[in-house]
Amino acid sequence: MKKIFVATACILMFTQSCKEKKEAVITNDKDTIVVKSDSTNIEKKSDKEPNIISNNLGKYPSEIKLFEDTTIGSRIKTLSDKHYDAIVKNFNVESPIVEENEIYKTTGCKKNDCPTYSTTILYDAKNDNLNIIINENSKSTVLKEKGAIPYSSTLKSK
Structure with a gap:
């Protein structure tokens, strides 16, 4: 019974923290996935982020x-x-x-x-x-x- 109570409390705390933050972040070696708790949208950020060259076209x-x-x-x-x-x-x-x-x-x-x-x-x-x-x-x-x-x-x- 104690284990069920502790597990339920953990789930409630996690749910509350997700509501406060409005998103959960899941990462692996290549990608970051942001799951927003107030919608069904999933935003995927690729590991190919702009760098100093691709982010500064036209500059010296x-x-x-x-x-x-x-x-x-x-x-x-x-x-x-x-x-x-x-x-x-x-x-x-x-x-x-x-x-x-x-x-x-x-x-x-x-x-x-x-x-x-x-x-x-x-x-x-x-x-x-x-x-x-x-x-x-x-x-x-x-x-x-x-x-x-x-x-x-x-x-x-x-």
């Missing part, structure tokens, strides 16, 4: 402090490894972030000498993938996080 990398960002900036540093210091040092003349089919691009190059050193950063929002293309003295190095990102001629020209 220095304006949004791209290399200082704890998510994408850290990923750029990890992916570029031994090239990182040269990329940052020579990312003086930059282009704003542009997009085509959820693929974002920005570029930076050495001031007064872009042909000598330039970097293109590509971010594929659909697959959460990052590529870095380094052009140094007419030699290209492509760094791929999860594979090659399709780089159309239209995106190249932007």
